Amino acid sequence: MAWGSLLVATVIGGTRLVWTFGAEPAPALQNGFKGLLAIAGAAALVVLVRRHSPGPLVVAWLGSGSLFGWGLYAMIVRSVGGPLSGGSGAGAADLVELFDLLTGLVMGMCGAFLLAERSGVGHVQPVQHPLEGEDREGDRQTADHGHR
Numbered sequence: 001m002a003w004g005s006l007l008v009a010t011v012i013g014g015t016r017l018v019w020t021f022g023a024e025p026a027p028a029l030q031n032g033f034k035g036l037l038a039i040a041g042a043a044a045l046v047v048l049v050r051r052h053s054p055g056p057l058v059v060a061w062l063g064s065g066s067l068f069g070w071g072l073y074a075m076i077v078r079s080v081g082g083p084l085s086g087g088s089g090a091g092a093a094d095l096v097e098l099f100d101l102l103t104g105l106v107m108g109m110c111g112a113f114l115l116a117e118r119s120g121v122g123h124v125q126p127v128q129h130p131l132e133g134e135d136r137e138g139d140r141q142t143a144d145h146g147h148r
Contacts, residue, residue, distance in 0.1 A: 001110040002042075002049040008103045009042035009067070015096055037066045038100070045107055048114060060111055068104025071097050 016035030020028045041063010044056030074097035 001106055002046045005103055005107045005110065006042040006046050008099060009038045009063070009107070012067075012096055012099050012103060013038035013042075015092075034066060034070060034100075037063050038103070039063075041067065042103075042107060045111060048111070052118070057111075060107070064104050064107035064111060066104070067100045068108055071099075071101025071104055075101055 013035040016031040016038065020032035020035065022028075023031060041060050044059035044063060047056045048054070048060055074094075078094060078097070
């Protein structure tokens, strides 16, 4: 999942970096920052998965959180409409925002599973099987006790 996220985040981040050089100063700065965070966050997640060092954890969480948060915000604003939606129909910007949302979600889930896996808690076993007796001797019996 981390490698796939890196691939998609690189495409999304590259698209945003290309938009940086063609927009007005304020959206250009925002697009550039989002593009850099997307690529850096996905690369940090790959480093986390490949190595057991927690060094790039903050960058991975910032990257995935910014992708998910801004993508969700943009999807809500564009779905509801109104003055903040920009008035444009579906286009490349909407597609990039959708992939921001989905990639941020996948990166966040990958990071959460990675942290849970490396937490050292281990697999939790059930206390007792429902058909097993109190002594846990493996003497499970079905409800009909063998009578047919």
